[in-house]
Every structure is written in C-alpha cells, then in structure tokens.
Amino acid sequence: MSILSDSIEDFIKELMSEEEGTAELQRNELAQRFNCAPSQINYVLTTRFSPNRGYTTQSRRGGGGYIRVIRLNLDRRDYIAQIIDQSLNESINMRQGAEVIEGLAQTGAIGGGIKKVMLAAISDKALSAVPEYRNKLRSSVLKEMLTSILIREDD
Amino acid sequence: MSILSDSIEDFIKELMSEEEGTAELQRNELAQRFNCAPSQINYVLTTRFSPNRGYTTQSRRGGGGYIRVIRLNLDRRDYIAQIIDQSLNESINMRQGAEVIEGLAQTGAIGGGIKKVMLAAISDKALSAVPEYRNKLRSSVLKEMLTSILIREDD
DNA sequence: TTAAATTGAAGGTCAAAGAAAGTCAAAGAT
DNA sequence: ATCTTTGACTTTCTTTGACCTTCAATTTAA
DSSP states (O other), X not given: OOOHHHHHHHHHHHHHHHTTSEEEEOHHHHHHHTTSOHHHHHHHHHHHSSXXXXXXXXXXXXXXXXXXXXXXXXXXXXXXXXXXXXTSSXXXXXXXXXXXXXXXHHTTSSOHHHHHHHHHHTSTTTTTTOGGGXXXXXXXXXHHHHHHHTSOSOO | OOOHHHHHHHHHHHHHHHTTSEEEEOHHHHHHHTTSOHHHHHHHHHXXXXXXXXXXXXXXXXXXXXXXXXXXXXXXXXXXXXXXXXXXXXXXXXXXXXXXXXXXXXXXXXXXXXXHHHHHHTSTTTTTTOGGGHHHHHHHHHHHHXXXXXXXXXX
C-alpha cells in the first residue's frame, strides 16, 4: 500500500532532519533504493517540495551531479512566504508586482539594493522578448527571487 | 564523489590566496597531482576562471612553460558596464549567466543577497513559462538588473 | 663561429564518451 | 477524475585522448 511518493517524501524529510534543513541526494541512487524510475524522484520533488510547501530545490547535472532540497526559512519572515503562496500563483502586472516589492521594502524584508534589482527584473523592458506571457513570467520571476531570499544564508 | 574539477578549482584558489591574486602553475605537474588528463586543467580554467567570472589567464608553451591565473581587479561600475555592453547583447544560457553573476560576486561588485536574487531571476525555473525564448529573456532580465545597479542613488 | 635545423618539452583544441539530472506524455491506480 | 508511476528522449556537465602549436635548448653545417 504505502504510496511510493509518500515513502520517498518521508525519506527525504528524514535526511533533512539529520542535517540542518537541507538534504543532498543523488537521483539515480535514490531511485534505486526505492526501486522506481528516476523521474519518480522529480515527481516527488515537484509535488511535495515546492515553494508553496516551504521548500525549494537546487541541482546540478553531469558527473558529480546532485539534487539539494532546502527547507525555507519560514519562521521569521512568513510575510514573504505568504506572498509566494497567495499572490504569485497567477500572472501579475507591473503595478501589482511593484506593490509587492514596495511592501517588502517598507517592512524591511528587503533592502534598497535588492529592491532595485527586483523591480528591474520584472520590468516590461526586461520581459520584452515575449509580450504575450509577460505577466505570467513576471510572477514566475518574482516568485523565484523571493524564494531565493528565504534560503538560509550560510549555504 | 568530490568532483575533480571542483577540487582543482579549490586548489588553484588556494594558491591564489597565498600569493596576491595570481597563481602560477604547470599544467602537466598539476594534472599529475590530480591524476587526470592535462586537458582537464584547461577545462577547469575555461569553466571556472573565465573573464566572466572575474579571472584571466596567461600562458607560455615550450620548455619552462607555465600558466598564470589572474584575478581581475576592476572598478565596479566599469566592470558592470563592460558586461552589459559585451556579454549581454546575445542570448545567454544559464551557465553563462551564472558565470557573469559569479564574477560580479567574486570581485565584490555585488553582495551575496543580490547574487542570490539574480541567480533566481534568470533561472530556468523562473523562465519556465516560455522555454523557447529562455536564453533571450535571460540576457534581457540580467541586463536590466545590472543596469539598475548602475543607476546612482545610494548603494 | 654562427645560423639554421632538430628535438623535446611545454601548453592548446576539439570531439567523443560518460555521468548525471530534466521533461513530457502515456499508462496505471484509487 | 485525479494522482502516481514509468520510460523514452533531452539537456547539461565532466573527463579523456588523440592530435596540433609554440618555444627553448641543442645539435649540425657552412
């Protein structure tokens, strides 16, 4: 019974509790351990370890490749987490994006330098290559940027 | 596992910290030390010590030949302007983008916070909405972010 | 006694093989 | 219906080896 995905999820969380909020794994090795297709691991990662659920992932391909699963720092800055969860699932226009960023700056969640960079990243100019998807992209880019600052600094 | 390339990179940086921002090495000797093909050294140099990452190399062949790795020490604003001008007119892939950002961080042109945000902004994940234009978008977003830094106010 | 030829010792290039991880759509379960 | 699972195919990164170029030292020939 015990759904495969759930077992893998538990296993990764187990790993993560031993280390400090991160787990580093090798996709093929893990797939072998659970006797499943490697892409199953990706499925678990996207369904169980998404930013909305308080996680993000980093990875590297090729020899010595790995997948790192990182638990986001939600305790102190859950304002940001809330935005990721609530405001950035749909597409957003420039005004809405700027409002979000301004709000973060006002509350001191981000500094002036990062504010400038973020505004630039979601500007129409930056996304001009694909006018049709602009707003979708904008929320996507902003979401990733916010997620990145929820990753603990030490790394 | 400990990826060979990473070890060699670390070793060269170690050398460089002892001397003042330069390291002089012999390709064959280094290859022997790491038990690898000499061309592996070239691979590390081109992927880890490129101009985009804030380094250059000089070398001489023949008897008594050597390779010298030099960390660039450029004025921050000039450096950024140069990258905008030279590296961001074409579309760039993630690797190239990360190189540029890494170079900026290495030379102290940007801090760790901005580095993280920038890497997130140009990641495949952030731009996943439109795979076809990814690389074009990536250079566009990065260009706007760097430009924003050059706008004088504070920071 | 040189000036040219040879040799050996570097480093450079490139393409192919190998080693991961990512994507996506179709098939299976619940 | 929706969530899981799989497998074929793709992309990215690393490592190696065969072959090329450059340079300095040494030998050779005038």
